[in-house]
Amino acid sequence: MVDRINDISWQAHQGSVAAIIQLLNEQLAHSGVRTRAIFADGVLQLLCEASKIEQLEQSTLVEQIQKILDLIAPRNIHRVNINSRIVREQQLLWLKEICSDRDNQLLWSQEITLAQPHVVKQLIQDFTGATTQLAQSARLKTQSSRTSVLIKRDKYKYLPKTRIPTAVSLGFLLLLGWVVYAQLGDKLKILVQLETSKPVTTANANESKPIPKNNLGEVTEETDPFGSAVRIANQATINGKIATTSIQWLDLAAKWQRASDLMAAVPQNHTRYREALIRTELYRKYSEAAQKEAEKSKS
DSSP states (O other), X not given: OOOGGGOHHHHHHTTOHHHHHHHHHHHHGGGTOEEEEEEETTEEEEEEEESSGGGGOHHHHHHXXXXXXXXXXXXXXXXXXXXXXXXXXXXXXXXXXXXXXHHHHOSEEEEEXXXXXXXXXXXXXXXXXXXXXXXXXXXXXXXHHHHHHHHTHHHHHTSOGGGHHHHHHHHHHHHHHHHHHHHXXXXXXXXXXXXXXXXXXXXXXXXXXXXXXXXXXXXXXXXOHHHHHHHHHHHHHHHHTTOOSHHHHHHHHHHXXXXXXXXXXOOTTSTTHHHHHHHHHHHHHHHHHHHHHHHHHHO
């Protein structure tokens, strides 16, 4: 059984945007369509690009994406807005650009709704998956332990008989502790780091303007790009301490890239515009570094 941490399909089901993009690109590779995505305001904004208009035929492409996403059934993602355009040079703020000028930026745009599994069915699936993973992990570790016992059998054969039960009991306790740590160690580590780590804020944060809000009185990425970028960067800093797998590094790269994009969107009249310029380049380098780590993890 594949380790769930490295299982792209399982990560996509949990709502990882990076994993969803990877699966979509794999499924749509034969048609020459590449995708990019951002989860914003409760909607997964999906951008489909190809070199020819024929490759972006609306009804066919929407149907393909609907089927793929329904099979993935990503958690907490109910609405998907599919945008399409002819491929062009990399644009950091593509979502902002297409929202400001849809007629000239896009060939077409269509929103779809994903079918969500019944709550009880979802709980059963999660419980079954967790139980299977735990049993498989315990079985693999038991097999490993048996191999070690066979290798050292001759050594223990010459020990006094009174010491053998003690050695077996100690070995069993060590094995049990190993299994428990393997299953819960990462979660405990994350909890400790979250308790002890606090997001770093800048010294002059209180000197900036009051955070602007939209008509509904809400703070969004568009109204406060600087603050949103800092919050994403703080979360990326925390995630970077525990990232080990390719998918975790891809998620981290996406977070740093999003933080860089938001810093680039800070207006010139902002009191911290110069700082935003520096952070834009810095966060972009962090994103590139995380992408390199992801490539290393694959090999």
